Amino acid sequence: MRVAIVHHWYVTTGGGERVAEALASLYPQADLFALVADPERVPRSMASRKLTTSFLDRLPLARRFYRQLLPLYPLAVEQLDLTGYDLVITSDSGPMKGVIVSPSAVHICYCHTPMRYLWDQYHPYRNQMGRISGLAFGVAAHYVRNWDQCAAQRVTRFVANSNYVAGRIRQFYARDSAVVYPPIDVDSGRAGESHSDAYLTVGRLTHYKRVDLLIEACNRLGRRLRIIGKGPEEARLRSMAGNSIEFLGEVSHETLWSEYSRCRAFLYAAEEDFGMALVEAQACGKPVIAYGRGGALENVISLDNANHRTTCTGLFYFEQSASSVADAICRFEANEDRFIPFIIRDHAARFSVQAFSRSFQAIVDDALQASIISRLQVCP
Numbered sequence: 511m512r513v514a515i516v517h518h519w520y521v522t523t524g525g526g527e528r529v530a531e532a533l534a535s536l537y538p539q540a541d542l543f544a545l546v547a548d549p550e551r552v553p554r555s556m557a558s559r560k561l562t563t564s565f566l567d568r569l570p571l572a573r574r575f576y577r578q579l580l581p582l583y584p585l586a587v588e589q590l591d592l593t594g595y596d597l598v599i600t601s602d603s604g605p606m607k608g609v610i611v612s613p614s615a616v617h618i619c620y621c622h623t624p625m626r627y628l629w630d631q632y633h634p635y636r637n638q639m640g641r642i643s644g645l646a647f648g649v650a651a652h653y654v655r656n657w658d659q660c661a662a663q664r665v666t667r668f669v670a671n672s673n674y675v676a677g678r679i680r681q682f683y684a685r686d687s688a689v690v691y692p693p694i695d696v697d698s699g700r701a702g703e704s705h706s707d708a709y710l711t712v713g714r715l716t717h718y719k720r721v722d723l724l725i726e727a728c729n730r731l732g733r734r735l736r737i738i739g740k741g742p743e744e745a746r747l748r749s750m751a752g753n754s755i756e757f758l759g760e761v762s763h764e765t766l767w768s769e770y771s772r773c774r775a776f777l778y779a780a781e782e783d784f785g786m787a788l789v790e791a792q793a794c795g796k797p798v799i800a801y802g803r804g805g806a807l808e809n810v811i812s813l814d815n816a817n818h819r820t821t822c823t824g825l826f827y828f829e830q831s832a833s834s835v836a837d838a839i840c841r842f843e844a845n846e847d848r849f850i851p852f853i854i855r856d857h858a859a860r861f862s863v864q865a866f867s868r869s870f871q872a873i874v875d876d877a878l879q880a881s882i883i884s885r886l887q888v889c890p
Contacts, residue, residue: 513540514595518604520547521573523760524714525692525786526622529671530601531555532693532863533620536871537599543590543609545583548573564589581650584608584657597878600665603783605654608661616881618874619665620690623675623783624682628655631718638717659683667877669870672784672805688873691809692784693866696858698763699793700771701851708734708756709799709839710773712766712787713780715741720779720801725751726832731839735777738769770794775842775849776824779835782806792823792858795851799838802826811857813845823854 515537517530531553534540542552542561552561564586566572566579579586583605592598592611600606603622611617627635628651636644636651659682662668668687670676676687709728713719721737728735729752736756737747748757761769767790770776776791776798784805788798792810800806806826813825825845827838 511539511596512594513537513597514543514592514599515540516543516590516592516598516600516602516606516609518602518606519545519573519576520551521576522714523551525784526601526603527551527553528695528786529620529622529692532866533599533601533870534559536867537597540599541595543592545586545604545606546572546576562590580647580654583654584661587661597874599874605658605661607665608657610664614881614885616874616877617664617666618669618877619662619667620669620671620870621675621679621687622671622692624678625654625658626718627651628658629682630678634718666881667873669873672808674804674808675783690866690869690873691861692786693863694786694789694793694858694861696789696793696855696862698767699790699795699855699858700767701795701855705774706734706772707774708736708772709775709777710736710738710769710791710796711777711779712738712769712790713778715739715743715747717743718780719743720830721747722750723779723830723832723835724777725755727835727839728752728754730832730836733839736769736773738766766790767794770796775799777835777839778806779830780804781830785809788824789858789861792854795855797822797842797846797849797854798824799835799842800824800826801830802828809861813841813848821853822848823857824849 515533534556542559545564546567547563566586587605587608588610590609592609595615598611598615598617600619602619604625607619662683668679668685670679670687670689671692673689676689679685679687711724734754738758738761740760770791771794776796778800781804789809791798798810810824811822813822827834
């Protein structure tokens with residue numbers, strides 16, 4: 511069986527790339543496809559695979575300004591030649607669901623999220639732009655949005671990374687999907703390292719992550735906050751940070767897990783599709799203080815909803831504001847003894863790589879079997 515694994519791009523190292531790596535481990539024979547790829551950003555375990563990129567990868571500065579190439583996405587995706595592949599798996603938070611496959615092929619789309627800047631976050635994204643750039647973006651988004659909805663009908667089966675995303679797939683694409691939570695390297699979780707009084711947040715420094723709210727809250731309370739990640743918001747965030755805020759930039763795998771294990775608690779302000787970093791923190795036995803919308807509701811057991819006073823793994827706040835974050839931090843500190851590290855770690859174990867692999871493989875096997883039966887039924 512010829513297998514292709516299609517990921518939108520390898521230009522950053524994040525949750526999407528970890529999912530693509532887990533998918534590739536299931537199919538050692540699979541070839542790789544992407545719109546653009548920086549060889550340094552392809553996971554090491556996949557470096558020896560055959561990797562085909564689109565014509566966008568040959569444009570000057572494409573790996574840096576790939577998001578500005580939105581109008582060219584449909585053409586670039588459809589130019590990827592997947593002829594002869596029996597199974598095509600797309601790892602998608604962009605346009606990759608639109609690849610054209612052979613009529614007999616099974617196409618499984620693991621959807622991290624429908625493109626936010628085309629759908630539910632379209633107006634906030636556009637409102638951040640200037641008049642001319644906003645107008646150009648609006649025209650391009652209208653065209654790509656219509657194409658994206660049609661492209662979703664090419665998929666054999668959708669797999670969503672959370673119930674939250676499954677609802678968005680249903681709303682925007684009118685397609686049902688199975689839910690398989692993304693693979694978390696819970697085995698890297700550790701406990702027992704020296705404890706710090708600092709809070710931690712991890713993620714790309716973009717506007718929708720709302721790290722500014724965490725900084726403002728910790729400035730007000732005089733709490734230490736350590737920030738892992740880089741991104742276009744970094745300069746603005748540094749300008750508003752007080753003396754208790756530390757920026758660590760991009761860090762190694764070892765340092766990341768050490769920071770998780772040493773922090774007092776993990777802070778998060780984004781409305782995430784799933785929120786892999788939230789589970790990584792819990793894998794180290796650390797409580798999570800998060801905005802109570804999106805995927806966080808599926809991977810954190812709230813202080814208010816725990817069946818027993820010591821089964822909680824975090825707490826939520828329900829207004830995206832610095833005041834709400836500050837109130838949540840104070841509430842956590844008043845109830846800190848209710849968060850038991852080994853219980854939090856046990857909860858995180860259900861999101862393991864092994865659990866992901868079993869669930870995803872079962873869906874693929876079922877789809878392949880259904881395809882064979884379907885073809886047999888149409889034979890004379």
